[in-house]
Amino acid sequence: MELNGLSIDQAPPISAPLRFFLTAPLFGVLAGILIFFSDATTLMSRFSTESIVITHVITIGFLGFVMLGAMTQMLPVLAGAKIPKVKSIASISHIFLVLGSVFMFFGFYQSNAFYNSIAFFGLGSGFLLILGAIAISLKSVIHFNATVKGISVSIFFAFSIVLMGLYLLFSYITQEISAMHHIVANIHSVWAIFGFAGILIIGVSFQVLPMFYVAPHFKDFCLDRVIPIISVGLFAWLGVNIFTPEYAYIAKAWVALFFWAFTTTVWLKLSRRRRPITDITIWYWRSSSIFFTLGLFSWVFGEYFNNEYIVIVSILIGAGFILSTMIGMLYKIIPFLVWFHLNAKGYMSIPTMNEMINKNVSKLQFILFIASLLGFIVSFFVPELLKASAISFILSMIVLEYNIIMPVLLYKKTLQTKPDFDMNMMQVAN
Amino acid sequence: MSTIKEFLTQDHRRCDELFAQMEETAVTSLDDAKVLCREFIDASERHFQMEEKVMFLEFEAKTGMTQGPTQMMRMEHTQMRALMQDMLRALEAGNKDKFFGFSETLMILLQQHNMKEEQMLYTMAQQHLSAESDRIVDMMDSIIVD
Numbered sequence: 001m002e003l004n005g006l007s008i009d010q011a012p013p014i015s016a017p018l019r020f021f022l023t024a025p026l027f028g029v030l031a032g033i034l035i036f037f038s039d040a041t042t043l044m045s046r047f048s049t050e051s052i053v054i055t056h057v058i059t060i061g062f063l064g065f066v067m068l069g070a071m072t073q074m075l076p077v078l079a080g081a082k083i084p085k086v087k088s089i090a091s092i093s094h095i096f097l098v099l100g101s102v103f104m105f106f107g108f109y110q111s112n113a114f115y116n117s118i119a120f121f122g123l124g125s126g127f128l129l130i131l132g133a134i135a136i137s138l139k140s141v142i143h144f145n146a147t148v149k150g151i152s153v154s155i156f157f158a159f160s161i162v163l164m165g166l167y168l169l170f171s172y173i174t175q176e177i178s179a180m181h182h183i184v185a186n187i188h189s190v191w192a193i194f195g196f197a198g199i200l201i202i203g204v205s206f207q208v209l210p211m212f213y214v215a216p217h218f219k220d221f222c223l224d225r226v227i228p229i230i231s232v233g234l235f236a237w238l239g240v241n242i243f244t245p246e247y248a249y250i251a252k253a254w255v256a257l258f259f260w261a262f263t264t265t266v267w268l269k270l271s272r273r274r275r276p277i278t279d280i281t282i283w284y285w286r287s288s289s290i291f292f293t294l295g296l297f298s299w300v301f302g303e304y305f306n307n308e309y310i311v312i313v314s315i316l317i318g319a320g321f322i323l324s325t326m327i328g329m330l331y332k333i334i335p336f337l338v339w340f341h342l343n344a345k346g347y348m349s350i351p352t353m354n355e356m357i358n359k360n361v362s363k364l365q366f367i368l369f370i371a372s373l374l375g376f377i378v379s380f381f382v383p384e385l386l387k388a389s390a391i392s393f394i395l396s397m398i399v400l401e402y403n404i405i406m407p408v409l410l411y412k413k414t415l416q417t418k419p420d421f422d423m424n425m426m427q428v429a430n
Numbered sequence: 431m432s433t434i435k436e437f438l439t440q441d442h443r444r445c446d447e448l449f450a451q452m453e454e455t456a457v458t459s460l461d462d463a464k465v466l467c468r469e470f471i472d473a474s475e476r477h478f479q480m481e482e483k484v485m486f487l488e489f490e491a492k493t494g495m496t497q498g499p500t501q502m503m504r505m506e507h508t509q510m511r512a513l514m515q516d517m518l519r520a521l522e523a524g525n526k527d528k529f530f531g532f533s534e535t536l537m538i539l540l541q542q543h544n545m546k547e548e549q550m551l552y553t554m555a556q557q558h559l560s561a562e563s564d565r566i567v568d569m570m571d572s573i574i575v576d
Contacts, residue, residue, distance in 0.1 A: 077542045077545060077546065078545065079549075080546070080549055080550045142549070142550060142553060143549045143550070143553060145549070207545075211538075211541040211545075212537065212538060212541065214446075214450050214453075274450045274453070274454060275450070275453060275537075276453060276454055276456075276457040277453075277530060277534070332538075336535070336538050336539075339535055340539065343509050344505070344509070348512060351531075352528070352531030352532055352534065352535045353531065353534050353535045353538070354530065354531045354534050354535075355531055
């Protein structure tokens with residue numbers, strides 16, 4: 001009998017997700033600084049060193065970290081899957097991933113094979129360790145609902161993109177860029193954005209929107225078919241890129257169409273939600289839908305402009321859609337974790353979730369973030385705007401770090417000062 | 431007759447509906463929301479007691495597990511009972527912000543609690559107690575709340 005999902009230590013230690021969440025905005029700041037010191041024309045090419053590094057600071061350092069941290073927390077609750085030795089796995093993989101990422105950035109900038117080798121080892125072991133542990137935990141799931149299926153599919157894509165990424169990194173170490181390099185890079189990037197992040201977001205939305213916003217439930221067609229249909233499109237993308245690149249647009253349109261259907265559905269469901277509150281997380285869901293729609297259309301129609309707008313597409317989808325969704329989620333999940341863990345330890349007189357982060361400061365963060373994205377897009381045509389946009393992005397990440405660190409400091413302070421230890425709770429707990 | 435899992439899951443949905451009505455009403459009238467809040471608290475209390483006084487005990491007797499999942503669920507019930515009273519007090523004090531603060535927290539706690547029950551505990555209970563399912567549902571249905 002599988003009882004791990006409900007045992008007394010069911011909730012993972014708060015440190016497991018928090019170490020990932022608190023690191024993410026720091027990588028965001030780093031990305032902003034790198035953009036600030038980059039030349040606008042260099043960033044227009046997706047294969048320039050600067051573009052590759054900045055993309056990975058965001059995708060690994062921010063998006064990857066948030067998604068992995070969230071999974072350590074969500075899997076026990078959403079799927080009843082307990083990650084084995086989650087505290088050690090989270091801390092070890094976190095160290096490996098931070099080291100690997102930093103060395104990769106230096107390795108790329110300096111074309112240094114030694115740094116890139118350390119990056120290869122750090123990123124490889126960090127990712128494979130935590131993804132392996134997550135995959136093992138999924139084996140214990142009793143009830144495979146649409147969300148758990150989505151998470152499982154996204155983990156498959158995560159493994160694939162890590163292996164492809166390692167292959168690409170290895171070719172930078174050996175300086176042997178094969179004919180397959182660009183094909184693998186194409187598959188790696190599209191699978192990362194749509195297969196790992198996109199499918200994970202879809203799977204989690206199935207639960208989160210009805211649960212936390214009392215939005216209408218997703219229809220069975222959506223729950224059962226959308227992820228398999230998108231996965232078929234992503235495999236088609238792999239096939240056409242290898243064999244018939246001239247037909248890549250078909251796979252592209254296929255994937256884009258169903259993601260567009262999904263993001264439109266999210267918009268409509270949120271409009272019909274019964275919870276009367278409009279908080280910062282709703283703003284982020286809204287902005288992610290708008291950016292994603294624009295991004296998907298630009299991706300498909302960018303085909304006719306020789307892909308020169310691919311950087312805009314990356315900003316719209318990578319930052320506008322995925323980053324927006326992740327930041328919104330952080331605003332929900334961190335106050336809840338702090339409240340939940342303090343309450344479970346017997347501290348009753350603590351601020352409620354929505355008192356832990358100052359609403360005005362989170363609005364400021366949102367405005368800075370959205371302004372920076374719009375600025376990045378316009379700076380494609382008006383390069384003078386790039387530095388101001390980078391500053392806005394850096395500030396938005398600093399404010400985000402401040403916003404999410406406040407509840408964590410409250411947690412630490414409460415444990416230290418023990419304001420009202422309620423013994424009744426402990427009697428129940430024990 | 432419905433199974434243990436169906437019966438308790440439907441009851442979750444009933445409580446969810448009351449919760450949603452209460453929040454919707456609180457936007458326009460805190461007094462009306464107070465009535466719905468009491469209704470929601472009563473419905474939830476009845477649900478908790480159906481579990482604590484009947485289903486959990488049957489489950490523990492059958493599986494021999496008294497310190498496992500049912501204990502965790504009892505602890506979360508205690509957390510939620512406290513939050514429900516906080517919510518009602520906020521309504522009585524006419525403090526809308528405070529009310530939505532508590533309702534937000536309760537909402538997430540409640541939903542993740544329900545999910546764990548529906549996806550795991552109820553499924554396990556149904557497996558272990560299927561022979562006595564009708565009797566247990568009957569007992570839960572006719573419970574007198576303290």
